[in-house]
Amino acid sequence: MRGVDEQQYLDLCRDVRGGSLYPMTKDMNMAELVVHIERSVQRIAHALLKSRLAEDPRSDPPEPVCCKCQGKLRIQEHAQRRQINTAIGEIEYWRAYGVCDRCGHTAAPLDEALGIPSFGPSVEVMRKISHAAATARSFGMAADILKEHAGIEMSAKQVRVNSEAEGARAAAARALEVESFRKGAQIAGPGAAADLIVVTADGGRIQTRQSDKDKEDDEKGGVWKEDKVGAVYDASPRKDPAARKAPEYDGAKALMKTYAATMQSWDEFGYMLRVEAQKRGYMEAKEKLFISDGAQSLRTFRQDHFREATFILDWYHAVEHLSGCAKAAFAENTEEYVAWYKRVKKKLWAGNLDGVIESIEKESARVGKPQPKEHESSPRVILHRNIGYFSDNRDGMDYPRFRAEGWPIGSGVAEGAVKQFGMRLKGSEKFWNGFGFGPGAEEMLALCALHRSEDGRWEEYWRRRAQPSARHNSR
Numbered sequence: 001m002r003g004v005d006e007q008q009y010l011d012l013c014r015d016v017r018g019g020s021l022y023p024m025t026k027d028m029n030m031a032e033l034v035v036h037i038e039r040s041v042q043r044i045a046h047a048l049l050k051s052r053l054a055e056d057p058r059s060d061p062p063e064p065v066c067c068k069c070q071g072k073l074r075i076q077e078h079a080q081r082r083q084i085n086t087a088i089g090e091i092e093y094w095r096a097y098g099v100c101d102r103c104g105h106t107a108a109p110l111d112e113a114l115g116i117p118s119f120g121p122s123v124e125v126m127r128k129i130s131h132a133a134a135t136a137r138s139f140g141m142a143a144d145i146l147k148e149h150a151g152i153e154m155s156a157k158q159v160r161v162n163s164e165a166e167g168a169r170a171a172a173a174r175a176l177e178v179e180s181f182r183k184g185a186q187i188a189g190p191g192a193a194a195d196l197i198v199v200t201a202d203g204g205r206i207q208t209r210q211s212d213k214d215k216e217d218d219e220k221g222g223v224w225k226e227d228k229v230g231a232v233y234d235a236s237p238r239k240d241p242a243a244r245k246a247p248e249y250d251g252a253k254a255l256m257k258t259y260a261a262t263m264q265s266w267d268e269f270g271y272m273l274r275v276e277a278q279k280r281g282y283m284e285a286k287e288k289l290f291i292s293d294g295a296q297s298l299r300t301f302r303q304d305h306f307r308e309a310t311f312i313l314d315w316y317h318a319v320e321h322l323s324g325c326a327k328a329a330f331a332e333n334t335e336e337y338v339a340w341y342k343r344v345k346k347k348l349w350a351g352n353l354d355g356v357i358e359s360i361e362k363e364s365a366r367v368g369k370p371q372p373k374e375h376e377s378s379p380r381v382i383l384h385r386n387i388g389y390f391s392d393n394r395d396g397m398d399y400p401r402f403r404a405e406g407w408p409i410g411s412g413v414a415e416g417a418v419k420q421f422g423m424r425l426k427g428s429e430k431f432w433n434g435f436g437f438g439p440g441a442e443e444m445l446a447l448c449a450l451h452r453s454e455d456g457r458w459e460e461y462w463r464r465r466a467q468p469s470a471r472h473n474s475r
């Protein structure tokens with residue numbers, strides 16, 4: 001085999017340079033020239049890689065070693081054929097393949113030395129597939145992007161299978177970290193302590209469609225499942241006592257944002273986000289904040305996992321609750337509605353929580369107490385519940401103080417991610433028919449969080465992923 005591929009490569013270079021393979025005619029436009037040259041370079045790159053693989057001394061080593069147990073690898077075939085999809089096209093090559101009689105591990109020493117996965121496409125192709133799958137709205141769109149941008153031809157289903165396998169890998173790596181944290185392992189943050197670490201979390205609802213035969217009558221239109229998304233970021237707030245009374249306010253900007261997302265329970269998510277926060281220097285930070293809505297699930301979540309942080313009830317959620325009260329007390333967009341809403345919102349901005357709660361109590365008394373089993377959308381129930389909401393969360397609504405500290409008062413970073421990740425999952429929905437909902441969504445969320453995090457972990461992940469398996473073991 002050796003030498004043959006090298007000769008082919010040299011012949012090809014000569015043909016390309018001489019113009020006999022792809023003649024460049026005088027009337028070609030720029031687009032045609034670029035396509036033409038790209039195709040030539042691709043052909044050469046392909047031949048070069050093939051010749052390089054054929055000549056690799058690791059292809060059939062004299063004393064092959066098992067990378068699992070360091071025992072002797074018994075070669076069964078000296079030139080077994082392998083085909084792999086790479087970023088420069090499908091490559092066919094031949095290498096030795098054997099089995100370890102001690103531990104049963106089967107391997108091709110060349111593949112292990114090169115960091116080539118034992119099945120599926122090469123790592124750099126997996127990276128492109130994962131990137132397209134995490135950023136496009138659906139697997140079909142991802143397949144289209146891969147074809148147009150990278151010349152990778154793949155069905156939507158193949159994109160799904162490959163990206164979910166990669167997402168499962170990312171999720172498994174994360175699960176290991178969480179598990180060791182739960183067993184008491186220390187998680188080191190970055191060297192320098194941040195002025196402020198902000199943790200925010202929010203839940204989104206994803207509607208899933210299931211095949212009709214699985215569907216119960218009360219599930220018409222699909223099953224709702226909750227995805228949980230959290231963001232951690234650092235910031236450098238500037239104290240300003242005048243902001244206490246300011247009518248407008250921009251809190252400290254988020255610097256570097258990283259994410260965690262899951263379909264698992266709030267408690268599982270709590271450990272996951274806590275690990276994420278620790279990695280970002282939560283423990284070392286001079287100030288710690290937790291910003292979220294005041295929903296019961298989030299309250300328990302915060303108390304269980306982020307007790308050390310100052311709680312801030314997301315300003316926009318608080319305002320939304322006020323507008324809900326205004327709608328329950330008055331007809332929407334009437335003069336009284338607008339006047340009440342503006343007045344109470346001003347009280348909230350000024351930190352006058354007694355005033356806010358009194359105003360809601362007054363309206364609640366006017367419309368009357370909820371009846372037993374009254375529907376949650378009834379004005380009586382809404383007003384009654386919001387008395388509880390504002391009373392229970394009042395520690396998180398000291399907005400004048402938060403503004404004077406220069407702290408952010410909104411959980412927009414987490415909500416933005418909830419929207420984006422949720423959109424991604426909704427776009428994939430039809431491919432999950434018949435698969436149930438669980439598998440797939442979790443893997444895509446792990447992949448989306450990995451890709452979207454701004455600390456370079458996507459790069460780092462793929463750098464490690466391309467490492468030879470032997471080097472993994474020696475670590």
Ligand SMILES: [Zn+2]
Nearest residue numbers: 066069100103
């Ligand atoms: Zn072995």
